[in-house]
Amino acid sequence: AQKVTQAQTEISVVEKEDVTLDCVYETRDTTYYLFWYKQPPSGELVFLIRRNSFDEQNEISGRYSWNFQKSTSSFNFTITASQVVDSAVYFCAPPKSTASKLTFGTGTRLQVTL
């Protein structure tokens, strides 16, 4: 069965520090997608990134970057120069090959303080 492990329950950093959120996944599919979502204190879920299993290139979007390594089944998320507005719960969704029954783990709560 597909699953993810976000071993870090809570992370606390001081503003401007870099922080990496870990995500290790399990799947038997050869083709799949991986996702990261953000849930700020206001509660809504915000889509951050979708990565196709064929594409192992790292992706950078502003202060956000993602490191996808099939060899270690990891899809880690790094925030560079963190800001208070980055405080949120971040969910890595288990790999899926179909759109149905997308599930989420418990997430990692990131607290960025001044």
Add this chain to the structure above:
Amino acid sequence: NAGVTQTPKFRILKIGQSMTLQCTQDMNHNYMYWYRQDPGMGLKLIYYSVGAGITDKGEVPNGYNVSRSTTEDFPLRLELAAPSQTSVYFCASSLPARVSGNTIYFGEGSWLTVV
């Protein structure tokens, strides 16, 4: 820019009462979902639908019912509210994987308290 719209945003129910959480999307998405998120926990799938007239159970369907009479609407019904149903409920929608790669669009959430 409506996307996925849920109502109400907040509701307090008494034990045994019934209510319906409304969800509508204007993106012509085939797939729709209902999740619940308990405090400090991840999201659990309650029900989902792959198209009008088709619904299926997720991980935690007990105590809930859904219907999908149109592509746009996917209401979630609580028949006999229980304290265990106190949670935040998220409605979501997506296109099939072959089109969207599973990108899911979420509503803003509905905070439900059962007392």
